[in-house]
Amino acid sequence: MTAPLQPTAIHAVPAELCECGFRLLMIRQFNVGAVPPAFAIIDQRVMRMPQRLGRHGVSFAATFLPEVMSWLIDHLGRPSLHDETGRSYRNPRWPVVCWHDQERYWPSGAVTVEWFAEVAFQDHASWMAFRTHWQERLHGTEAGAGACAGEAEPRAQHGKEKEFADDVL
Template identity: 85%
Template sequence: MTAPLQPTAIHAVPAELCDCGFRVLMIRQFNVGAVPPAFAIIDQRIMRMPPRLGRHGVSFAATFLPEVMSWLIDHLGRPSLHDDSGRSYRNPRWPVVCWHDRERYWPSGAVTVEWFAEVAFQDHASWMAFRTHWHDSLMGRNGDVDGSAGEAEPCDPHDAEKEFSGEALQRA
């Protein structure tokens, strides 16, 4: 039996999947009164952990782990390409990565802001190849563990929550 997840837990939570991408929980933010927020970095296996910058807080960069980057480069090419004049441009085959936040209430009365990295692939075939290869990582540390046990309900549930990839592509 799994113990209920607490607001301070950093255990992996399975990614939310959609037709052409995913959303993975990266950071849980605690706002307590008039003090700077505290952050719990979630232990997941697709994106790099946001680096801590010493006393200056946390960098909110969202990049893939080195092994995921290597796989993407092998399948989609380098993230940056060069035209005939040598100028670099974004590889249009690469997925778009952006941030999404969602407030969450916990049974204990705690309120947190959960920060997700949203990844939207440019085509269904690339997404399906990625999803197949990285399935266990998308599901958390072990694909057979239910990391959502004890998770709180979102404050404002939205029926189209998993349709975020279209919005992510529009923002890019």
């Protein structure tokens, strides 16, 4: 039997899938009065863990894990390309990554801010190839690893496959 998820839990949570990308819980932020916020880094298997900066902060850079980066480079090319003059520009085939925050109210009375990395692929075929290859990791599992079975209290539902791409692109 799995215990209910607590505000301080760092277990992987399955990604919320949409038509052309996903939303992945990365950080849970605790605000307690005038004290600098505390952060719980959520265990997940697609993006690099955000880095802690100094005593009171977290870097909100969102980068894929090395093995995911290699897969993306093999399928979409390098994230940065060069034009005929040698000037670099963003590869238009690469997914767009941005941050989304959402308050969460827990049965214990705790209130947290959950930070999600939202990833929108530029075309459906690239997204489907990524989704198929990284399916276990998007579900918060991989060979031999168990996923967290439940949420303490469901967040507002966004629809089964919410379209993030419209907002991101």
